[in-house]
Amino acid sequence: MTQYIDARYVSAELKRRLTAEFPGAKFSVRRGKGTGSASIDVTWTDGPTDTDVAAIARPMQGSSWNGYEERYESTGNEVTVTIDGERVTGKPVVDHISLHHEVSDEVRAEALALWKTANGEDTDTQATNGGFTCEGEFIGGSWGVNQVLDIARKVVLPRRWKAAQEAAAVAAPEPTAPAEPAPAALFGPGIDVTHTEGEGVVARGTRRGDGSAPVLREQGLKWHRKEGYWYLPGTRGAAGASRLEDVRAALRAAGLFPAPTGVLEAAPAADPGEEAPAAPEVADDQPTETATEEPRGLECGAHRVRNTGEGIDGPDTAYAFLCLTCDQRARLVEFEALRCTDKAEDAYLLTVAARLLDDVGLRDADVFHIVCNLGDWAPLQSRAEATRFLAAQLQTGAAHHWYEGELRLSRGGKTAAYIKPAPAPQPCDQRAPETYRGVPVPAHVAAAWGEQSTGAAWREGVDAALTFAVLAQAGS
Structure with missing residues (x-):
C-alpha cells in the first residue's frame, strides 16, 4: 500500500536537510496558503545558489502542475520523514515548492560596484544596457537594475558562499579522539544511529568537523547528499540490523557516541529541525492554525480529497480517498472523472x-x-x-x-x-x-x-x- 506524507512533515524534513546541507545559511520553510497544505515556501537570504537549494527541495515535491492539461501530475518522488519519533517513507502530498532567494543590501552594493566598473561610473542603472562579461560570467543586455541583480546572483553570491564554506572548514578542524569516551550528558541529542528495514543502518546528527566522518567511512558508510545522513549499503531488511552495534561501538570508541544507558537510545532528543510537525511555522501577521481546523485536503480538480488510510476494497488494496466537499469515496486517480458539487x-x-x-x-x-x-x-x-x-x-x-x-x-x-x-x-x-x-x-x-x-x-x-x-x- 502507498503511504502518503502530509506537507507539514515534509516541510520539517526539508528544513532539517537544508540546515544540515548548508550550515551557516538560515532558511524559512513554511507551508503556503491558498491550497496551503499542499505547497511549501522556502525563503533565504544570500547563502547557497538557487540550483543548490533546488537540488534538495525538488525531490520532495510529490506532484507538479501540467498547465496544458490543467491538472496536477505525480512526480513519483518518495521522501523519508520523522513522524512521532519514527522514520516513515512515502509519497509527499506537496504539489509545489516555491524558492525565494533574497539578496542583501551589502551584496547588491558589491554587485553595483562591479556593474559600474564594467559600464562606467556615469552609466544610468535605470536605462537599458548591452550585454557584457563580469568575472567570467556573461550578463545579458537588459535594464541596468536587472543586470546588477544578475551580477549579484551569478558572481557575488557564489563567491561569498564559497569563501564562507572554506572559512568554516578552517575554523573547525577535526578534534583528536579522546582516550576515554565522554559522559553521555555532553552529547545532548548527538549522533543517532538506527536501523529500519526500509533504510538500513543510518547515522544522523553529525556535524561538519566533529570527527565522525573518518569513523563512519571506516565502517563502510556513505554520505547521502539528498537525504542529509550517512547510510550503510546492503543493510536494508531485517538481516542488516546485525551491523547496527558495530557502527555504534566504533563511534563510542572514538568518543562520538554515548555509552548505552537505556535513556538516550530509547528516547533520543528530537533534532530542532524536526520539531516543526507539532507546530508549523506561520508568519507573525497570519492567524495560527488550530487543532480543530478542518484540513483543506489535496486539490484534485474541483475536489478536495484526503486519504482515509483504509483499503478501498479491503486490506492490502489501494487507499480510499474522501472528498471533503461532496463526500464521495474513490481511488485518487478516479476523482478526475467524478463531478463534485455544482x-x-x-x-x-x-x-x-x-x-x-x-x-x-x-x-x-x-x-x-x-x-x-x-x-x-x-x-x-x-x-x-x-x-x-x-x-x-x-x-x-x-x-x-x-x-x-x-x-x-x-x-x-x-x-x-x-x-x-x-x-x-x-x-x-x-x-x-x-x-x-x-x-x-x-x-x-x-x-x-x-x-x-x-x-x-x-x-x-x-x-x-x-x-x-x-x-x-x-x-x-
Missing part, C-alpha cells in the same frame, strides 16, 4: 480561468478584447468579466491554446472565440464620418465620436465583428 465545480473553473488570464501575455491587462459568436458578450470586458466568460466557455467543453499573445478557444477544431488585451485608445478625429469600415454610424455614436465610453467602444465592436466574420469564413 458550487465547487463553478469555483474551480473560475480559479482555472483566473490562472489562464494570469499568463505572462495577459497578466498586465485590465481590459480584454473578446470576440465570440456565443452569447451576448460585449467586445470589451473587465478582468472579472473576462474571467467569468472564460469559465463559462470551459464549462461547455471549449479547449484552449495560445497564439501570439492571445488565448483562443475552440470546439471541434474550429475557433469559437479569442481573448487578448484590449489595445490602448488611439486619438481620432472628433468629427464622425457617415460610415466606419462600411458600417453606418448611428446618431448617438456620432455625437460622442471622440469619447472612449461610446465612440471608441462602438468602433471596437465593429472591428471585432468584422474580424470574427473573417475567422468564421476561414474556418468554415
